[in-house]
Amino acid sequence: MRIDVLSLFPNMFAPMRESIIGKTVERGLVDFNVTDFRNYTDNKHHKVDDEIYGGGQGMLLMPQPLFDAMDAVEKEAGNRGRVILMDPAGKTFNQSIAEELAKEEHLTIIAGHYEGYDERIRTLVDDEISLGDFVLTGGELGAMTVIDATVRLLDEALGDERSAVDESFSTGLLEYPQYTRPADFRGLKVPDVLLSGHHANIAKWKHKEALRRTYQRRPDLLADYVLTTEDQKLLKEIKQEEQND
Structure with a gap:
């Protein structure tokens, strides 16, 4: 499986190099990549967010950096894979969704920040996922949770195929x-x-x-x-x- 994450804070994903996830990467079961989409902004000040049309609190992520970052992922991987947007308005993540995602060959997860997304960003995605009825500072922790729950279901990830079958919710x-x-x-x-x-x-x-x-x-x-x-x-x-x- 290939997993791409688009985030403004790639260093937050350091834990993904540890424990079960880290071992799957070392063994070649997972190709894990984090792209800082700030690197793709065409703004000379490297801004990725802007004020909301019509007024409103906070700042929204602009479409351009994410669209260009997604194009770069597609160029490198040959496809975008199944694109997931971490968003409080998405469907609540559960074991059933993890089992479904574990069947994919390529996942691309957008972990946003600030007040939210320009609505046009949603045209890039296949699924919108939330961890529950609460709001986090950004989508990074949610993305890591989705990745952890999904990767551990891959064949050979746990060493004993029965481990994932016997667990809670499975x-x-x-x-x-x-x-x-x-x-x-x-x-x-x-x-x-x-x-x-x-x-x-x-x-x-x-x-x-x-x-x-x-x-x-x-x-x-x-x-x-x-x-x-x-x-x-x-x-x-x-x-x-x-x-x-």
Whole structure:
């Protein structure tokens, strides 16, 4: 996968050279590039923003630097890829979108700043994405979040293909509780079933606890989750257990 980011603050993306993302770059799984679109302004003062026509607070990013920076990406890569605009008005990012983006060969992400974008910039993009109902200073942190969630889903990125499949949201449920050594730490014990070696019972326990955690912490997710007859039985048990506690 090739990932291009258009940003005024390329140094903010230094963390992308660390951890899982950094390893995918080192191994050639990802070609990661950040373009400072200020370098493409034709303004002698290197301005990339200007006042808003019709009045309004703040400054808007002008179209020219971003259009020219996008042309440069297209010339180098042979295409623009799937272009994403980080914007508070975009659709809320989630695991499903990350899984969709992970299938692409080329992503180009525009991380804006200031009050917003000249509306004509939106003609460059395929998707507008937001992290949620809040406003950040710029799109850089949002872009890094999208990149991290997407790249870790690539084949060989995590080393174990099952890791991404079992994680929260990938199955529609939150992830079940997990434990490691020691089996007894300061009186806090690992559930006996996980030490039993009985694979069927362990699988049933994991699924029930994933249902329990989702029901307790994110019941809204269950609205879109198709409950099997067994799931309904387990959920009834969970509710009964809570009443008895």
